Amino acid sequence: MRAAAYLRVSTGRQAESDLSIPDQRKQIAAFCAAKGWPLVAEYVEPGASAMDDVRPEFQKMIERASDGDQPIDVIVVHSFSRFFRDGFGLEMYVRKLDKVGVSLVSITQELGTDPGQVMMRQLIGMFDEYQSRENAKHVLRAMKENASQGFYNGATLPLGYGLEEVEKRGNRIKKRLVVDPVEAETVRLIFRLYRSGDGTSGPLGVKATTCWLNGRGYRTRRGARYGVATVHKILTNPVYIGEWVFNRRSAKTQIEKPKAEQIVIAVPAIIERAEFEAVAATLKGNNPRVTPPRVVTGPILLTGLATCATCSGAMTLRTGTSKSGKVHSYYSCSTHSRQGKTGCQGRAIPMNKLDTLVTDHLVTELLQPDRLRATLSALWASRAEKAAEVxxxxxxxxxxxxxxxxxxxxxxxxxxxxxxxxxxxxxxxxxxxxxxxxxxxxxxxxxxxxERPAAVIAPDLVERFGQLMRENVTAGEIPFRKAWIQSIVDRVEVDDHVIRIIGDKSSLEHAIMVGGST
The missing domain is CATH 1.10.287 (Helix Hairpins)
Known part of the structure; x- marks a missing residue:
């Protein structure tokens, strides 16, 4: 009987202690020697759960045992729990091996093949599964308590954080997250690039931010180049505003758990909440399922903002050529273009004319310091009235x-x-x-x-924001100007004799608090 030994421990800590696996190897070798079975192979799985079959050495062993040359006659384990801790999985693989003439033997639970002993093996498998799930339940309960006290549970550290030993309880060292000054600067840079750009262009989207970092030699903690998914995860991770969530998702299914089961651990914040929320709003708005990419990155200043006052359809770019061969660009009602006069009577306006009207009006009528202060005062008065009612x-x-x-x-x-x-x-x-x-x-x-605390905006911040906006909405590259305009304008309605610039005072307040401080 040619035998293969399968050795396994559940955790990396057990593997590092180097006690269980040598003991399993010693006992299996003695058992096979007593039986006269030559050990032809050994498969070692350090730190792998037996609740599923996602184990490289396990799969390698099953594949080799199933080969046509039949190199293995028996797989020997210390106990059935080393092979599998799921009753269904145990029986499925036992039957799979049996079909190719390979048997499974436990040196501590020797059983034969008669119906009574097969039933005993199945009962052992069910008990092992129950015990594993009970252990997992108690371990999770202890980890949740550890997390509720603000301690680290061993997950992968987010970029920007390191660990600090806080106290020692018996043999266990309790640790908390602390800010890593070097990595924290990279995190702030990523948020700044996405929100405002590098000073020479407009806000860089997720992909552009990734390319910017890689092109200038920035690397992850492991020395790898940044990926789009990595940057997006950083931009959406609430840990950077001081909220690290433990037990958010199921480890196996990745399905989010109910909020009542999640534990929020307070950690030092790296990003201001206002900036994080602004980035979240931009990410949501830039989602292709919400806003077409042409609106976000297109070369037209008012794409996504200009609408027809009659049908509320988007005003999109059209071009025409005069008799002299000159190309003219103009905004035209998209509903009229698609459906004709049955959808909308339609209207068009030269692109340069509408762009100039909107930007000049914003500069002269809204972005002057006195006008900004008056607009904010009206907002605060309304808010104070609502606060009194509350x-x-x-x-x-x-x-x-x-x-x-x-x-x-x-x-x-x-x-x-x-x-x-x-x-x-x-x-x-x-x-x-x-x-x-x-x-x-x-x-x-x-x-x-x-309830939200009342906003306090210093006069110099209003002044600085107004100056910044006046400079950026009239000059520079289109994506840069578009981002600034979209931060305060919701839409631009084009009527026959009037252009209406519509926005929300709260959005203006938020833009001043975020943009004026950068």
Missing amino acids: DGRVGALQAEMTTAEERLKRLYAMVEDGVTDLDDILRDRLAALKLDRDRAKAALDRIRVN
């Missing part, structure tokens, strides 16, 4: 909650003093009061979650 609602909810609490206390006191008995009517009253209190408390919690 304050009134908060006061009413607090009064409701206080009243319910006082009534509950009085009823509890009456029961404790023996003034009344806790009958069904009183129970219903207590339940109703608790419901009123909890409803008021939940409403208060929602208001507090949605």
Whole structure:
């Protein structure tokens, strides 16, 4: 009987200790020697789970055992749990091996092939699976507790962070994430390139940012070139605003778990929340499923912004040639171009004329410091009025909650003093009061979650932003100018005798806070 030994441990830590695998090897060798079986092969799997078959050495062994020259007669393991810890997987591979004349033998659980012993093997497989899942449950519970205390659980460190030993509990060293100054600068650079560019061009999209980094010799922690997926992951990772999430996804299926099971670990932030949210909004807007690529990177200044006032269709670029051979470019209603007058009567305007009208009007009517301050003042006044209404609602909810609490206390006191008995009517009253209190408390919690601190924008920041915008919306490359205009303008409506530039004051405020500080 030509034998192959399969040796496995579950974790890298067990493999590093170099105790379990040598012991398995020694016992299997002694067992085979006693049986007179020559050991013709050995397959070692350090740090691999037996809950699935995603194991290179395991697959190599199964493939070799199934070869037509039949080099192996028996696979020997220390216990069935070394081979598989899933009952279904164990039986599937036992039967697969049996079809090619190879048997599986456990030196600590020797079983034959009669029905009773086959059933015993199946029971052992089920018990091993149960034990593995129970162990995994307890390990995850301990890791969640460790994470809730803010400690590192051993995942791959995000770029920009290192580890610091905090304390020692028995043989275990507790660690926390700290900012790596060198890598953190690279992270800030990636956000800056995507958001604002390198100073010589407009914002660089994910692919352009990747090319910029690779072209200037930037490399990942492992020395590899950056990829688009790597840069996108950095731009969307909330760890950079101080929120590292543990237990977010299932390790096997990668399906996101319910929020209640996720643990948010507070870590030092590298990126300001306002900048992270601005990048997230840009990523969402630049998603090809949301916005066509031509709107994001096209060479036309108002593509994606200019719309027809009659049908709300996009105004797209058209060209024509005059009798003199000169080419004229103009914005034209796309609905009219596709459907004719049945869709829209249509309108067109020379490209240079509309571009100049919009940029000149923004410069003279909105981006002057006095006008910016007046616009922001109107926004803050409206916000203050809404805040006063919210304050009134908060006061009413607090009064409701206080009243319910006082009534509950009085009823509890009456029961404790023996003034009344806790009958069904009183129970219903207590339940109703608790419901009123909890409803008021939940409403208060929602208001507090949605509350945002009042924005404070210094006059010099407004001045600097206005100057920056005046310079950038009128000169430079089209993608650069387009990005600045899109940060404050939602759309440009083209009517027969008037052009309407429409935007949101909150977007303007956000652009000043983010753009004015860069």
